[in-house]
Structure formats: structure tokens, C-alpha cells
Amino acid sequence: MQRLGDPNDRKAIFDVAGIYREHVGLVWRVLRRLGIPRDELDDAVHDVFLVLHRRFDDYDGRAAMTTWLFGIARGIARNYRRSDARTRRKLAVLPNAPSLQVEPSAPDAVLERERAIAAVDEFLAELDEDQRIAFMLVDIEGWSVPEVARACGDNLNTIYTRLRVARARFRAFVSERLERRTKEVAHAGR
Amino acid sequence: MLDDEREQPPGWLGPADDPVAQAGARLLTHVRAGNHVSEASERAILHRLAQSIDDGTDVLVWSSTAQRRRRDLRRTRRVAVVLATAAGVALLLYRDMQPWWNAGEMHEIAVDAAQYQRDHVGVVTAEHHPQNTRRPGGTEALAIPVSPSYIERTPARSEPHVVMPELRKHRGAEKSKQGVDLSSQGANQTVRSRLAEETELLRQAQAQLATGNVSSAWASLDRYDANFQTGSLREEYSALRALTLCRLGRVRQGQAEAELFVAKHPRSAFVERIRSTCLAGG
Numbered sequence: 495m496q497r498l499g500d501p502n503d504r505k506a507i508f509d510v511a512g513i514y515r516e517h518v519g520l521v522w523r524v525l526r527r528l529g530i531p532r533d534e535l536d537d538a539v540h541d542v543f544l545v546l547h548r549r550f551d552d553y554d555g556r557a558a559m560t561t562w563l564f565g566i567a568r569g570i571a572r573n574y575r576r577s578d579a580r581t582r583r584k585l586a587v588l589p590n591a592p593s594l595q596v597e598p599s600a601p602d603a604v605l606e607r608e609r610a611i612a613a614v615d616e617f618l619a620e621l622d623e624d625q626r627i628a629f630m631l632v633d634i635e636g637w638s639v640p641e642v643a644r645a646c647g648d649n650l651n652t653i654y655t656r657l658r659v660a661r662a663r664f665r666a667f668v669s670e671r672l673e674r675r676t677k678e679v680a681h682a683g684r
Numbered sequence: 685m686l687d688d689e690r691e692q693p694p695g696w697l698g699p700a701d702d703p704v705a706q707a708g709a710r711l712l713t714h715v716r717a718g719n720h721v722s723e724a725s726e727r728a729i730l731h732r733l734a735q736s737i738d739d740g741t742d743v744l745v746w747s748s749t750a751q752r753r754r755r756d757l758r759r760t761r762r763v764a765v766v767l768a769t770a771a772g773v774a775l776l777l778y779r780d781m782q783p784w785w786n787a788g789e790m791h792e793i794a795v796d797a798a799q800y801q802r803d804h805v806g807v808v809t810a811e812h813h814p815q816n817t818r819r820p821g822g823t824e825a826l827a828i829p830v831s832p833s834y835i836e837r838t839p840a841r842s843e844p845h846v847v848m849p850e851l852r853k854h855r856g857a858e859k860s861k862q863g864v865d866l867s868s869q870g871a872n873q874t875v876r877s878r879l880a881e882e883t884e885l886l887r888q889a890q891a892q893l894a895t896g897n898v899s900s901a902w903a904s905l906d907r908y909d910a911n912f913q914t915g916s917l918r919e920e921y922s923a924l925r926a927l928t929l930c931r932l933g934r935v936r937q938g939q940a941e942a943e944l945f946v947a948k949h950p951r952s953a954f955v956e957r958i959r960s961t962c963l964a965g966g
Contacts, residue, residue, distance in 0.1 A: 510737065514730055522721035539721070540729050540736075547737055610714030633694070634715055661696045668697075668708040 510547045513559060518543075520560060520635065521567050527618050527630045528571035538574055542567050560637075561645040568627070617667045621660055628653050629660035882908065882917045889924050898931045923954035930962040938962050 518539060525538045545566050553562060614634075618626050627646060631637040632653075637645075643653045698705035721729075885908040892901035905925050908915070915921070922945050929938030942962035946955050 510733065511730060514733065515726075518726055518729070519720055522725075535721075536725050536729050539725075540732050543729075543733050544736055547733075607714045607718045610711045611718055614711055614715045633712060636716075665697060665704060665708060668711065669704045672704055672707045 509550065510543055513546065513563075514543050517560060517563050521563055523635070524564060524567045524630070525571050525574075527615070527626065527634070528568065528575075528623070529619065530571055530574050534574060538567075538570050541570050545570065557644065558641070561641065564631075564645045613671060617664060620667070621663065624648075625656045625660040625663075628656040629664065632657055633661070633664075878912075879916060882912050882915045885911075886917055886920050886924060889928070893924070893928055893931065898928060901928050902932060919949055919952060920954075922948075923952065923958060926958055927961055935962075 521539050521542050522535060525535055525542070526532070530538045542563065546563065549566075553559075618630065621629065624646070628642055631642045631645070632639060639653050639657065640650060643650045646653065693700060693702070693705035693709035697708045700706075885904055889901040889904035889908070892898070892904060901924070905921065905928060908917075908921055909925075912918070912921075922941070926938055926942040926945050929935075929941060932938070939962050942958045945952070945958060946963070949955065
């Protein structure tokens with residue numbers, strides 16, 4: 495079933511491969527922060543670029559490729575979450591599976607980074623999807639608010655409102671976390 | 685490695701010297717610097733992607749197989765629900781429509797029923813009939829009429845049996861409840877009127893015999909014989925004839941006919957009565 499001789503397919507592969515190399519990081523992070531578990535991330539990324547390949551002809555270049563990819567990734571993440579929720583409901587009767595943990599022997603900097611990532615993941619999980627997207631794209635990925643508004647198809651002020659709420663909650667989250675760590679350090683020093 | 689000391693928090697997190705703002709900025713910096721797809725994953729995904737596109741499997745392969753199966757299952761379930769609902773609705777509609785929709789068929793059934801009744805008449809299980817006993821005073825009592833509970837349907841036999849007009853009425857009433865009147869059917873009406881006439885003549889003969897008016901009973905039997913050479917109640921006629929002959933004093937002829945009757949209908953309900961009346965001496 496190989497169709498290597500088909501120049502259009504080869505071109506499509508190269509097109510998709512080029513886009514993939516340029517944007518795989520963004521897609522991976524977006525999917526990660528939209529709640530896809532680590533063990534399903536590769537599959538989800540693969541699916542996003544397959545959808546991109548399938549709908550490649552629909553892309554008219556008016557929107558940025560990142561915006562288009564974000565839209566696809568958001569849909570894929572939604573599907574995964576939906577199926578994941580069903581799986582989790584089924585697995586709920588089983589004993590807890592061991593979660594991914596950072597190697598204790600890892601260097602301090604890596605450990606700290608992993609902890610920070612886990613903390614931000616925890617925070618993002620507390621937000622609803624709209625606030626999470628606004629915070630993730632603006633404050634982590636560095637998108638502008640108008641870009642986010644275009645990607646989400648929402649009003650500019652709506653994005654600002656979501657962002658304001660998410661930021662306030664982030665500050666509260668950090669404050670609480672700092673307070674807890676200070677107490678832990680004080681407790682350990684006794 | 686990040687240099688946290690030089691990290692400037694964004695304005696929305698708070699002033700630069702605020703420890704909360706600094707901690708928040710550190711978290712965000714770590715997240716931006718890390719959390720990248722590994723090179724191994726990147727290569728593996730690209731390899732799979734190229735393979736999927738090359739193979740023409742322009743669907744979400746591998747990872748999405750389970751999802752696709754679930755989607756198919758959901759679709760199948762939906763189709764099944766729709767079909768079951770449609771079948772239920774069709775059944776309800778069919779049931780509602782049946783009275784008028786099936787009127788033609790019901791008519792055919794009624795005609796068939798009339799034909800069946802003509803060929804397969806209800807018979808008296810006379811052996812068990814309570815009236816089938818000798819009455820006080822030696823009067824013979826033939827089991828005409830009887831209640832439907834003593835009737836059973838049996839295939840046509842060579843000998844005719846007692847036909848119950850009451851039964852016909854009863855069945856007709858049942859049918860009329862369903863909106864179909866058997867009496868309206870010409871064929872059935874002919875059968876019924878013929879049977880009614882036969883029954884009436886024999887009943888008359890029986891009553892006359894019971895009251896001692898033997899000659900009138902004989903005349904009634906003659907009328908029956910003249911009109912119903914192939915009647916359905918020939919067996920009853922023969923029995924009454926034998927009994928009447930004996931009562932008339934034509935004992936030898938009566939006994940001959942009685943013996944003929946017993947030979948011909950050994951299981952008839954009248955055998956015992958005939959024996960006790962006509963053949964008691966023999």
C-alpha cells in the first residue's frame with residue numbers, strides 16, 4: 495500500500511513534516527496543559543498532525559499556522575479528555591496506578607523545574623478551560639491577547655476578563671504555595 | 685539553569701520586590717524553559733506520521749483505534765435505538781389500523797369459518813351429557829339442545845352429529861363483539877337455517893313422543909325424512925325413528941331398525957336408550 499511514487503503525497507509529507515518540526519513543541523505543550531496525560535501525549539500530537547494533513551487543503555493562510563494548529567489541538571484534547579474520563583471511571587474500581595514521579599537522583603535544577611511544572615499543571619487544572627487557555631497562551635506561550643481572541647473565536651474583552659481572573663487566581667495559588675513552603679521550612683528547622 | 689535572582693516578575697504579579705511575585709515569576713520561567721517534547725518522542729511521532737500518510741491511513745491510527753471503535757459502537761447503538769423505536773411505532777400504528785385495515789381479511793376468515801362449521805360441526809359428547817338419561821315415567825329425552833360447555837369440535841365423520849344452534853348463536857355473539865357478524869354471511873346463514881329446520885323437526889318429534897303423541901311424532905319424522913335425505917341429523921333421526929316404531933307397536937320393524945342403528949352407530953349416545961326401549965327383550 496506504499497504510494498511513495500506519488501509526488502503529491504511526498505509533497506504532503508514534506509509539508510506536514512516541515513510544519514511539524516516548527517510547531518511540534520507548541521502542540522505538545524498545549525496538549526499537555528489542556529490535560530492530556532503524559533503517556534498519551536505522543537498519540538495526541540500524532541493525531542493533531544494527521545488532522546492537519548487531512549485538512550491541509552482547507553488552510554487558506556489567513557490565520558496564522560499556530561492559530562490553526564491550536565484549534566485542532568484543542569479539539570483533539572477535548573476528545574481525549576472525554577474518552578479519558580470514561581477510562582478513569584472504569585479504572586476507578588482498580589487500585590491507584592503509580593503516577594509519574596521525578597527521579598530523586600536527578601540534579602537539583604531539574605528537580606526544581608519538574609516541581610515547578612507540576613505546580614503550574616496543578617494550578618492550570620484548577621481553572622476552567624477558557625481561563626486556562628487564556629493564561630497558557632498569553633502568560634506561558636507569550637501570545638498576544640488579540641491572537642488568543644482570534645484562535646478561540648472570542649471577543650477581545652472576554653479574553654481580557656478570563657486572563658484577569660486567571661492571573662488573580664495564579665497569584666493566590668503562588669501565595670498559598672509560598673506560605674505552605676515557608677511553614678514546612680520552619681517546621682523542618684525546629 | 686535559571687538565574688532566579690535576575691528574573692523580573694511581570695507587572696500583573698505584583699511589585700518586583702514582592703516575594704509572591706518573584707515566586708510566581710520563577711514558576712513561569714521554569715515552565716517556559718522546560719516542558720518540551722523530547723527529541724526521541726519528536727522523531728517517533730514524525731516517523732509514525734510519515735508512515736500513516738504514506739500508507740494512506742488517513743484516519744487517526746493507533747492511538748485512535750479505540751476511539752474509533754467506541755464511536756462505531758455509539759453509532760451502532762444509536763441506529764439500534766432508532767430502529768427499535770421505529771419498530772415500536774410501526775407496531776402501535778399497525779395495531780391501531782388493524783380493525784379497518786383488516787376488514788377484508790376478517791370477511792374471508794368469517795367465510796372460512798362458516799365453511800369449517802359446515803364441515804366440522806360441533807358434536808355432543810353425549811356420553812357425558814347430564815340430560816342423556818332416562819326421565820321419570822320412561823320418557824326418552826334426547827340431548828337437544830345442550831349447553832356449549834358440552835360441545836367439542838371434532839373432524840367431520842361419516843355419521844352426522846347433533847348440531848347445536850345455541851352454539852352457533854354463542855359463537856356468533858363472540859364474533860359480533862369483534863365487529864364481525866357471522867349471521868351476515870350468506871353461506872353461514874344457509875347452513876344455520878337448514879340446521880335449524882332439522883333441529884326443529886326432530887325436537888318436535890321428540891316432544892310429541894314424550895307426551896305420548898306417537899303418531900304425530902311419526903309424521904314429524906316422515907317430514908324430516910322427506911326434506912332432509914342427506915341432513916346433518918340423520919343419526920338422531922334414525923334413533924328417534926327406531927324408538928317411535930317401538931312405541932307405535934311395530935316392534936319387529938322397530939327392533940330391526942334399532943339393531944341396524946346399534947350396528948351402524950355403536951358409540952352413539954342413543955344406543956343405551958334404544959337397547960333399553962326396543963331391544964330389552966332381545
